[in-house]
Amino acid sequence: MSAVPRDLALVLQATEFAARKHRNQRRKDREASPYINHPITLASILLNEGAVDDPKVLAAALLHDTIEDTETTYDELKGQFGVLIADMVMEVTDVKWLHKDARKRLQVSRAARSTRGAKLVKLADKIANLRDMIAHPPDGWSLERKREYFDWAKSVVDQIRNTNARLERRFDRVYRQRP
Numbered sequence: 001m002s003a004v005p006r007d008l009a010l011v012l013q014a015t016e017f018a019a020r021k022h023r024n025q026r027r028k029d030r031e032a033s034p035y036i037n038h039p040i041t042l043a044s045i046l047l048n049e050g051a052v053d054d055p056k057v058l059a060a061a062l063l064h065d066t067i068e069d070t071e072t073t074y075d076e077l078k079g080q081f082g083v084l085i086a087d088m089v090m091e092v093t094d095v096k097w098l099h100k101d102a103r104k105r106l107q108v109s110r111a112a113r114s115t116r117g118a119k120l121v122k123l124a125d126k127i128a129n130l131r132d133m134i135a136h137p138p139d140g141w142s143l144e145r146k147r148e149y150f151d152w153a154k155s156v157v158d159q160i161r162n163t164n165a166r167l168e169r170r171f172d173r174v175y176r177q178r179p
């Protein structure tokens with residue numbers, strides 16, 4: 001097999017794995033959209049808007065919420081996708097046992113020390129979530145809570161500037177729509 005189909009196979013394998021793991025989950029929007037739409041959107045933002053075509057980063061984006069939101073373990077990802085991808089996913093996984101506010105603060109303080117791949121996934125995640133927050137917001141969130149979310153997302157992105165100018169511009173564009 002040439003290099004390109006092998007890359008495609010990896011990305012498809014990650015899509016299939018994430019779809020299976022998230023199969024019973026929904027987003028928080030009123031329509032309760034299928035959760036898998038979100039990781040697929042991240043991969044699409046990276047490739048189509050950030051010109052990121054590293055298949056390992058695209059696979060990590062597809063898998064980015066599996067440890068945090070499903071019973072998937074680090075070892076399982078390592079076994080199926082290798083240590084590089086498993087590490088990237090681990091880097092973007094929040095520490096579950098911390099209180100929500102501490103978790104959010106830790107994401108800000110850890111961001112600058114992340115690897116480049118993890119930073120790219122984080123950027124795409126924040127772009128996708130802010131766009132969702134505008135077009136398909138979580139049901140029942142007050143204006144105040146949405147604003148706090150926008151500001152927190154910006155404080156994470158401000159720690160990882162100079163990673164991918166296109167993605168940072170996309171983030172700034174959606175941030176300007178802060179409700």
Ligand code: NDP
Nearest residue numbers: 027028029065100129132133136137138144145148149152
């Ligand atoms: P959560 O982390 O619980 O919810 C946001 C996350 O939900 C996103 O990061 C995203 O994570 C996921 N998500 C699922 N569906 C959507 C969607 N449709 N649109 C966007 N994101 C979606 O947020 P918190 O409860 O921690 O609240 C954020 C901030 O608000 C905190 O700073 C908190 O302190 C504050 N807060 C304010 C309240 C208020 O009334 N003012 C009340 C409670 C909290 P993923 O990418 O992992 O899917």
Ligand code: ZN
Nearest residue numbers: 038064065125
């Ligand atoms: Zn996410």
